[in-house]
Amino acid sequence: MPEPEVTGGPGPEGRQRPEGHWYISVDDHVVEPPSLWWDRLSAKDRQVGPRVVQDTCEMVRRPTTLAVQFIKGGDGPMMDWWLYEDLAKPVQKVVACVGIPVDEHTTGPIAYADMRPGCYTQKARLADMDVNWTERSLCFPYIPRFSGQMFYEAADKELALRCVEAYNDWMVEEWCAGSGGRLIPLCIIPLWDPKAAAAEIRRNAARGVRAITFPEMPHYLGLPSIHDPSGYWEPVFDAANETKTVLCMHIGSASKMADVSPYSPRAANTVLTFSLAQMSFTEWLVSGILVRYPELKIAYSESQVGWMPFVIERLDKCFTHTAYAEMPAVVTEPPSTYIKGRVFGCFFDDDTGIAARDAIGVGQLLFESDYPHQDSTWPHTDKVVNRIAEQVSPEELERILRTNAIEMLGLPAVLG
16 A cells, blocks of 8 residues: 655654644545445345446546546456446546555546555544644545535435435444544535435534535536525525535536536646636625525635635626626625625635635635545645745634634534
8 A cells, every 4th residue: 555755753654743733624535435335225225226346447538528438347457346326437546546656646447455545444544634634624425426416316316315314324423423523524415305405404413514515506417506596495505504504515516627628638627627616606696695594604625715806806896886797686785795704715725825815814714635636735735734834824824724614614623
């Protein structure tokens, strides 16, 4: 198993770090263990629910988009495959590549045996958090996808709901339980049934969950938008508002990234991963939802934050030109006034955002390490932290690294 390159004085694995620079990561990821649904579904359901088998794997690329496609049973190495209804997919190396040399971070498949155990087991994850001075961590799903799209797309919605509940039970009872509060639960909801989603929010809130995943732009999934005249999402917003549950919107959570030109280098799409977050941020701030639900909070995970100042400025300028901008009547104050304490941006390495922190609001900035993805700063997140520390005051640093996450999620200030 690849080991991190760690050297230096005292501290975990020989690392040395200034006292007081532990941080809370609001965007990490878990690669679900093969036993997750097998252990929690009935004998009948587990035969068709999410499960792992071994088969060969061939990888091909679509020439126009450079997107990869995997062929089960094709010409390639033996690999772990997740099966669910008519879906078959392996785990891609870029989502489980910590500890692997950067020049090997490819979009090809990786077997569980070749990952760091911290990708999918709690004990090893906590050890990797110690190495990186990560005090606490909020982890997004991988196999169900960032907002649980896999279950929304399933044909058997009754089974899909049981799979959602099983995932959330595992998240609370196994992944987070026994971590001493270091692993923070993040649950998914049945996107196809807002009333059942509201019930799931309340069920999990009753056992201490204060965050769910939500798609950046639901209409890209074929769901009603957040502006739906029939109020499709109102039960979800009402339950989240009532329980103070944060809606965490990860890049790619609407199964869509930037629309780049055909044959464009893959790098263009990689650079523009924040593009849908910009759209979602804008739509939420002009929607009036934050006016109608005063306890509702939203967070843009892995979106970075350097783009926010101009969008905020543009929103407020449009507010002063209501005649042509047609701002909804419910938005009675400049949109920027609804951001404080309600709308958060999450980043793992964004010098532009730090330089513009006052235009965003220091209280709205959340830190992350993105473990175990290709953009992760693990195990050298302290280099980013130290660079931030050179630009901000000690009070601002503590707020960005810990306090904002504690306040957003209603966490105890100190772990017991």
